[in-house]
Amino acid sequence: MFFDTWLKLRNAGILGLNARNREYIMRHNPRRRYPLVDDKLTTKRLAIEAGIAVPQLYAVFQTEHDLTKLAERLAPYSEFVIKPAHGSGGSGVLVIDGRRKDLVVKPDGRGLTLDEVEFHVSNILSGIYSLGGVPDDAMVEYRVRVDPIFDPVSYQGVPDIRLLVYRGVPTMAMVRLPTRQSDGKANLHQGAVGVGIEIATGRTTHGVWQNRSVADHPDFGVSLSNLEIPNWPRLLELGARCYELTGLGYLGVDIVIDRTHGPLLLELNARPGLAIQIANGRGLRGRLEAIDRLDAIPDTPLERVQLACELFRVH
Amino acid sequence: MRFSAVFILATLCAVLGLSVAYLKVSRLSVPLDPTAEATVWDVEARIAFEGRGQPAKVALTLPDTPPGFALLDEDFVSRSYGLAIRGSENGIPRQAVWTVRRAAGAQALYYHIKVYPKREEATQDPGPAPTFPEVPEYAEPLRSAIEAVLKKAREESADIVTFTSLLVANINESDDENVKLIRKSATEDGWARMLTEVLAGARIPSRIVYGLPLEQDFVDTPLTAWLEVHDGERWHGFNPQTGQDGYPTNFLIWSYDDPKITVTKGVRNIEVGFSGNKTPMPQLSVAKRVESKLDTGLLALSLNDLPVRTQNVYRVLLMVPLGAFVIVLMRGVVGVPTFGTFMPVLVALAFRETKLAAGIALFLIVVSAGLAIRVALTRLRLLLMPRLASVLVIVIGLMLGVSLLSAKLGIEQGLSIALFPMVILTMTIERMSIVWEERGPGTAIKEFAGSLFVAICGYYAMTEPHLVYLMSTFPELLLVVLSLCLCFGAYTGYRLSEILRFRDLAKR
Numbered sequence: 001m002f003f004d005t006w007l008k009l010r011n012a013g014i015l016g017l018n019a020r021n022r023e024y025i026m027r028h029n030p031r032r033r034y035p036l037v038d039d040k041l042t043t044k045r046l047a048i049e050a051g052i053a054v055p056q057l058y059a060v061f062q063t064e065h066d067l068t069k070l071a072e073r074l075a076p077y078s079e080f081v082i083k084p085a086h087g088s089g090g091s092g093v094l095v096i097d098g099r100r101k102d103l104v105v106k107p108d109g110r111g112l113t114l115d116e117v118e119f120h121v122s123n124i125l126s127g128i129y130s131l132g133g134v135p136d137d138a139m140v141e142y143r144v145r146v147d148p149i150f151d152p153v154s155y156q157g158v159p160d161i162r163l164l165v166y167r168g169v170p171t172m173a174m175v176r177l178p179t180r181q182s183d184g185k186a187n188l189h190q191g192a193v194g195v196g197i198e199i200a201t202g203r204t205t206h207g208v209w210q211n212r213s214v215a216d217h218p219d220f221g222v223s224l225s226n227l228e229i230p231n232w233p234r235l236l237e238l239g240a241r242c243y244e245l246t247g248l249g250y251l252g253v254d255i256v257i258d259r260t261h262g263p264l265l266l267e268l269n270a271r272p273g274l275a276i277q278i279a280n281g282r283g284l285r286g287r288l289e290a291i292d293r294l295d296a297i298p299d300t301p302l303e304r305v306q307l308a309c310e311l312f313r314v315h
Numbered sequence: 316m317r318f319s320a321v322f323i324l325a326t327l328c329a330v331l332g333l334s335v336a337y338l339k340v341s342r343l344s345v346p347l348d349p350t351a352e353a354t355v356w357d358v359e360a361r362i363a364f365e366g367r368g369q370p371a372k373v374a375l376t377l378p379d380t381p382p383g384f385a386l387l388d389e390d391f392v393s394r395s396y397g398l399a400i401r402g403s404e405n406g407i408p409r410q411a412v413w414t415v416r417r418a419a420g421a422q423a424l425y426y427h428i429k430v431y432p433k434r435e436e437a438t439q440d441p442g443p444a445p446t447f448p449e450v451p452e453y454a455e456p457l458r459s460a461i462e463a464v465l466k467k468a469r470e471e472s473a474d475i476v477t478f479t480s481l482l483v484a485n486i487n488e489s490d491d492e493n494v495k496l497i498r499k500s501a502t503e504d505g506w507a508r509m510l511t512e513v514l515a516g517a518r519i520p521s522r523i524v525y526g527l528p529l530e531q532d533f534v535d536t537p538l539t540a541w542l543e544v545h546d547g548e549r550w551h552g553f554n555p556q557t558g559q560d561g562y563p564t565n566f567l568i569w570s571y572d573d574p575k576i577t578v579t580k581g582v583r584n585i586e587v588g589f590s591g592n593k594t595p596m597p598q599l600s601v602a603k604r605v606e607s608k609l610d611t612g613l614l615a616l617s618l619n620d621l622p623v624r625t626q627n628v629y630r631v632l633l634m635v636p637l638g639a640f641v642i643v644l645m646r647g648v649v650g651v652p653t654f655g656t657f658m659p660v661l662v663a664l665a666f667r668e669t670k671l672a673a674g675i676a677l678f679l680i681v682v683s684a685g686l687a688i689r690v691a692l693t694r695l696r697l698l699l700m701p702r703l704a705s706v707l708v709i710v711i712g713l714m715l716g717v718s719l720l721s722a723k724l725g726i727e728q729g730l731s732i733a734l735f736p737m738v739i740l741t742m743t744i745e746r747m748s749i750v751w752e753e754r755g756p757g758t759a760i761k762e763f764a765g766s767l768f769v770a771i772c773g774y775y776a777m778t779e780p781h782l783v784y785l786m787s788t789f790p791e792l793l794l795v796v797l798s799l800c801l802c803f804g805a806y807t808g809y810r811l812s813e814i815l816r817f818r819d820l821a822k823r
Contacts, residue, residue, distance in 0.1 A: 009813075
């Protein structure tokens with residue numbers, strides 16, 4: 001039975017972790033480029049230089065000393081997000097929705113004192129959320145406001161779109177919707193729903209939750225399919241441009257769609273996960289190999305987006 | 316291309332490691348099974364004589380690197396005699412020389428050896444080829460008799476071996492008048508000597524060897540004479556009674572050419588008798604002795620050259636790669652989630668000392684107590700490094716507490732908790748508490764159980780007695796482990812856990 005499943009998965013072109021690591025990440029992602037994506041501040045700076053839209057950066061805290069100015073520097077903003085520059089998987093992200101008297105308020109309505117915020121930032125600086133526990137920077141940035149299209153299918157939080165870009169060509173996409181279980185975080189490990197998106201049309205297909213296929217949102221029961229992602233061609237182009245930005249051939253691009261600013265680059269990932277295959281109900285290998293078979297890959301992001309739409313049109 | 320490079324390297328490592336191990340097994344008889352026993356022969360020469368009340372000297376010819384045997388041990392029972400060993404020199408064989416100022420009455424000296432019949436074909440030292448002997452001046456009518464017999468044998472044979480075989484058989488059995496004449500010329504104990512004389516008539520180099528066939532236990536036996544003929548390349552043995560070529564099984568050659576293996580002065584009635592019996596001996600100690608007698612370069616790889624303390628350290632260290640390999644399998648092929656990469660190996664090493672059941676119990680006690688305290692510390696909002704240090708202090712405190720408690724209760728296993736790697740325990744607790752907070756208790760417990768499971772597998776791999784024996788006796792097997800690790804480094808198949816994870820996709 002096991003071996004049978006094995007063969008079926010192989011025939012379906014499902015990519016496993018071992019193959020992803022050895023045949024794609026090690027081959028196309030040079031180690032020296034990792035710092036560009038591991039540090040969100042660097043990514044943000046690069047993106048701004050290249051003219052790629054990102055959430056506006058409000059403040060950066062790098063030392064404990066900086067914390068003395070925390071209240072002062074946060075004063076102009078009532079909505080913001082605090083995150084570690086080296087965090088992974090949405091850990092250490094603190095979203096503030098507004099202010100109430102001396103408190104700042106989280107999306108679920110709980111108020112925090114500035115001291116508590118300061119402790120959170122201090123934790124970030126000490127490296128608790130970074131890989132290997134190395135000291136980190138904390139960044140404060142614009143709080144993205146969800147495009148209304150996602151309102152019926154996301155529980156608090158901000159859904160984000162994961163684009164897998166292989167050698168500059170958008171190859172597969174999914175949107176991650178926060179659930180009650182994920183505590184408003186768009187992280188599949190924490191219980192968010194992943195929904196596959198057709199590359200050519202930007203329309204959602206079906207979902208994956210806890211590694212299992214689902215058709216409806218686990219909290220609201222609404223259908224997850226046939227949502228149309230707004231600004232899809234622009235979003236694809238944004239993803240394709242990240243290839244030039246980083247030089248990473250096997251890249252996960254996380255994009256949020258802001259109500260007013262449109263698609264914004266949130267972060268990049270040099271070792272994107274494989275759940276995107278379950279969300280799309282198809283293996284990555286066929287698409288990756290289709291790109292590898294091409295004689296040449298166009299130089300401009302726009303041409304690559306067109307190429308992707310032709311290659312991955314689903315009939 | 317990368318694929319093949321990995322496999323070429325892996326194959327090279329495996330071949331190198333296995334062939335060194337094979338050489339050790341085949342050449343040095345190092346056993347693959349630590350309980351294997353080898354048959355070793357104890358052979359004893361008893362020299363009995365009567366002293367004449369005056370200074371006495373007895374010299375005994377000793378076997379010297381007998382072909383087909385490894386000489387493991389020799390000792391001399393000399394009583395009040397002075398003993399000197401003379402190495403072989405100028406054609407005089409190795410000798411033991413016993414001397415005493417005054418010997419009177421019946422005396423006995425003993426020479427005792429342990430020999431190990433090597434499994435491989437007797438590889439004798441070919442030595443320099445002997446010169447062709449001159450045709451002896453036989454007296455008539457013996458001369459014509461010998462010529463006739465030689466002529467007959469020459470006509471019926473193809474080469475030196477068949478010639479000798481035929482000739483000896485003929486001399487032993489034929490009723491021919493010529494043969495009878497030749498037979499008559501031989502003295503009773505000079506039969507083999509007579510044969511060499513006849514062979515010299517055909518200018519064939521021959522010699523007599525004296526030895527002991529080691530087949531069944533024997534007591535007080537004389538040496539057996541055997542005929543050897545050189546065919547231009549090497550010596551061939553022949554039964555002087557039948558002409559059959561070859562040697563008796565396990566023929567331990569004691570001396571060449573000279574039937575007299577003792578030289579005496581001042582004694583009379585000397586008699587030499589040989590006794591022998593089989594004794595079983597652990598093959599490993601046979602191999603060690605064979606090693607120490609031979610001086611092969613291979614043995615530079617033996618752990619036995621190190622001081623015992625260091626040997627014991629390496630006996631443990633050599634098992635660590637196996638533990639690491641278990642992790643490679645568990646993570647890369649099975650897909651068991653673990654905390655950290657090598658944490659399970661270190662925990663397994665600790666289990667080695669504490670024994671499994673006690674180890675798991677202690678591990679669970681410390682980690683769960685540490686975790687509870689770590690959760691309490693979260694409320695204090697400590698910074699990372701001080702918090703880790705605090706957890707470390709608490710872990711050591713817990714270990715000490717468990718040790719003291721078990722000492723009070725007389726549970727010896729509790730004391731061994733001191734062997735747990737405390738930094739690893741601390742990091743495990745820290746990692747687990749973070750995973751617990753971020754991904755919930757389910758994930759944390761799953762990863763913890765995974766780590767524990769891998770540690771237990773590693774423990775079994777690292778303590779399996781046969782594997783321990785193999786790794787410490789054949790350290791070159793490290794290359795084989797390396798080769799396996801290289802192979803799995805190039806494994807791009809699914810992990811078993813992924814088959815479960817992606818099973819929905821297989822249905823479409």
